[in-house]
Amino acid sequence: MTVQDPATGAERFVIVPASYVFFLRDGDRGTEVLLQLRRGTGYMDEHWAAAAAGHVERGETAEQAALREAEEEVDVTDVELDFLTAMQRTAHDLPIDERVDFFFAARGWTGTPRIVEPEKCADLQWFALDALPDPVVPHEKVVLEGLRDGGIAPLTHHGF
Numbered sequence: 001m002t003v004q005d006p007a008t009g010a011e012r013f014v015i016v017p018a019s020y021v022f023f024l025r026d027g028d029r030g031t032e033v034l035l036q037l038r039r040g041t042g043y044m045d046e047h048w049a050a051a052a053a054g055h056v057e058r059g060e061t062a063e064q065a066a067l068r069e070a071e072e073e074v075d076v077t078d079v080e081l082d083f084l085t086a087m088q089r090t091a092h093d094l095p096i097d098e099r100v101d102f103f104f105a106a107r108g109w110t111g112t113p114r115i116v117e118p119e120k121c122a123d124l125q126w127f128a129l130d131a132l133p134d135p136v137v138p139h140e141k142v143v144l145e146g147l148r149d150g151g152i153a154p155l156t157h158h159g160f
Contacts, residue, residue, distance in 0.1 A: 029128035
């Protein structure tokens with residue numbers, strides 16, 4: 001999607017920001033991550049994805065969006081966020097193909113994660129980072145593999 005710059009008349013692309021929360025815990029199989037199975041969304045349905053994620057709303061910070069999505073999608077509050085990476089990505093086959101995603105990890109929260117939006121989420125499960133399900137949303141898998149391997153750069157790219 002592009003918009004016309006009022007000052008120059010040039011076309012500029014529109015960046016869509018989103019925030020993601022990977023809930024992590026220590027399990028018998030090492031570090032585990034809570035993932036949802038997307039269904040009925042029209043985007044990456046039948047793929048495993050972050051348990052909580054969504055667009056950053058106007059006037060909202062990336063952290064505020066992450067906290068809001070955690071409450072809206074899995075019914076947890078008081079989430080302790082740790083910033084992981086900002087990812088600039090593109091998908092040339094989508095109508096909006098310029099995105100910036102903010103990824104956070106959470107190891108502390110209040111409540112028990114549960115499916116709140118069953119029309120968008122078919123399942124919610126814990127998986128060991130070294131035994132992820134298939135398929136995982138590709139750009140999210142990049143971050144999960146970085147977590148598994150012991151680190152991820154503060155700025156990452158996907159699709160270029």
